[in-house]
Amino acid sequence: MNDFRLMKGNEALAEAAISAGCRAYFGYPITPQSEILEYLTDEGRRRGMIVLQAESEVAAINMIYGAAGAGARVMTSSSSPGISLMQEGLSYIASAELPCLVVNVNRGGPGLGTIQPAQGDYFQATKGGGHGDYHLIVLAPSSVQEMAEFVYDGFDLADRYRNPVMILADGALGQMMEKVEFPEYRVEDHVPPKPWATVGKPPERPANIITSLHIQPEKMEQINLRLQEKYRVIESREVRYEAIHTDDAEYLIVAYGLVARIAHKAVEVARAEGIRVGLIRPITLYPFPSGPIRSIAKKVAGVLTVEMNAGQMVEDVRLAVNGKAPVSFYGRMGGVIPAPEEIVRELKTLAAAHPHAQPAETY
Numbered sequence: 001m002n003d004f005r006l007m008k009g010n011e012a013l014a015e016a017a018i019s020a021g022c023r024a025y026f027g028y029p030i031t032p033q034s035e036i037l038e039y040l041t042d043e044g045r046r047r048g049m050i051v052l053q054a055e056s057e058v059a060a061i062n063m064i065y066g067a068a069g070a071g072a073r074v075m076t077s078s079s080s081p082g083i084s085l086m087q088e089g090l091s092y093i094a095s096a097e098l099p100c101l102v103v104n105v106n107r108g109g110p111g112l113g114t115i116q117p118a119q120g121d122y123f124q125a126t127k128g129g130g131h132g133d134y135h136l137i138v139l140a141p142s143s144v145q146e147m148a149e150f151v152y153d154g155f156d157l158a159d160r161y162r163n164p165v166m167i168l169a170d171g172a173l174g175q176m177m178e179k180v181e182f183p184e185y186r187v188e189d190h191v192p193p194k195p196w197a198t199v200g201k202p203p204e205r206p207a208n209i210i211t212s213l214h215i216q217p218e219k220m221e222q223i224n225l226r227l228q229e230k231y232r233v234i235e236s237r238e239v240r241y242e243a244i245h246t247d248d249a250e251y252l253i254v255a256y257g258l259v260a261r262i263a264h265k266a267v268e269v270a271r272a273e274g275i276r277v278g279l280i281r282p283i284t285l286y287p288f289p290s291g292p293i294r295s296i297a298k299k300v301a302g303v304l305t306v307e308m309n310a311g312q313m314v315e316d317v318r319l320a321v322n323g324k325a326p327v328s329f330y331g332r333m334g335g336v337i338p339a340p341e342e343i344v345r346e347l348k349t350l351a352a353a354h355p356h357a358q359p360a361e362t363y
Contacts, residue, residue, distance in 0.1 A: 003181065004181050009175065010032075013036060013148060013174075015039070015043070016149070017101075018049060021187030024050040025044060026063035026076055028078065028082060030078055030079045033077050036077045050067075057085035060086070065092055070199055071194040077102070080113070080120070080121050086102070090102065090164060091131050091212070094136070095134065097227075099164070101158055104168050105171060105173070117171035119312070120308070122309060125166050125168045135234075135286050136286065137163055137234060138285040139285075140257045141257065142256070142257050144176060147167070147174075147180075152190075159191060159192055159194075163234070240289070241282050241283050242260075244281070248278075250277070250351075251303070251350060252297065252302075253267060253303075253304050254280045254282070254293060254304070254305045256283075263279055263340075266341075270347055277347060278296065280292060290320035293317060298324050298325075302350045303321055304329075305328070306346075308338070309331055310333055314329040328346070
């Protein structure tokens, strides 16, 4: 019998961090993710983690930089305005090729905005966010179970590619309670050797130096070229998505995170009314599942992208579709969550504008 626990998304994520071998957490409280810090301050410290409430998000990300440089599995978390403050440090970490896990429990913006859930940080997460040419690997959970599971995946991906990984969640996923099962996970089987870490210099090797500062442009270009090659490898190996009812679909919905759950219900409602619609849920927002979306777009009459923002992922969907089908967008902002009925209504508008071609009768 499975051992399920009823937990908040934030708490499930924090529990997974402990069992995934996270050695240290540095963060600063901000709604709607403060339970991560609170849970780790209690349970994490009791089980041997270093947990520190930093004086600011800027301090927290630079503590992550230092601890990651020492080879430890480390994590921070925040919500949208706090993640903005971390962008300079994240750029340093990406350039220095250090593994770490960053959690953004998205809230509505811009500005201080609202503590309600939103998806307005898609551009920031997937396009670098800070300065320079770099990428985070970005995982988008849609359930409390995935809030936990993606912690294990996130740490493994960070170590595998020496790259920061972001879990891009939202305030609803952080606060909702669902049953969650934690996998068996032997940390020693997942943490690779880290000969690059700054843990003291044995006499048999040169000193390890971790920095993102390279004055000579030729040196900086070589580092950029190495990073771009790594991103190409990630794009070829780590694309993750979920396809629902796409085999016979005449229309396609693309949605991620919390909205994908609502879109799944909309698909069921639409199919009950005779509209054959499928759903693609990107799980990795970077690398983005452009190939699968492009493949399905060739067979459908239209694509509807649904997000809790003014239209961000839709740009990547349009690039993936590349004119093979019309792409429309429906979004709610400011912390408003769309209802399935709204999505079905938009889908019907798309279907009316772009009716699916019926095959000619043969006699």
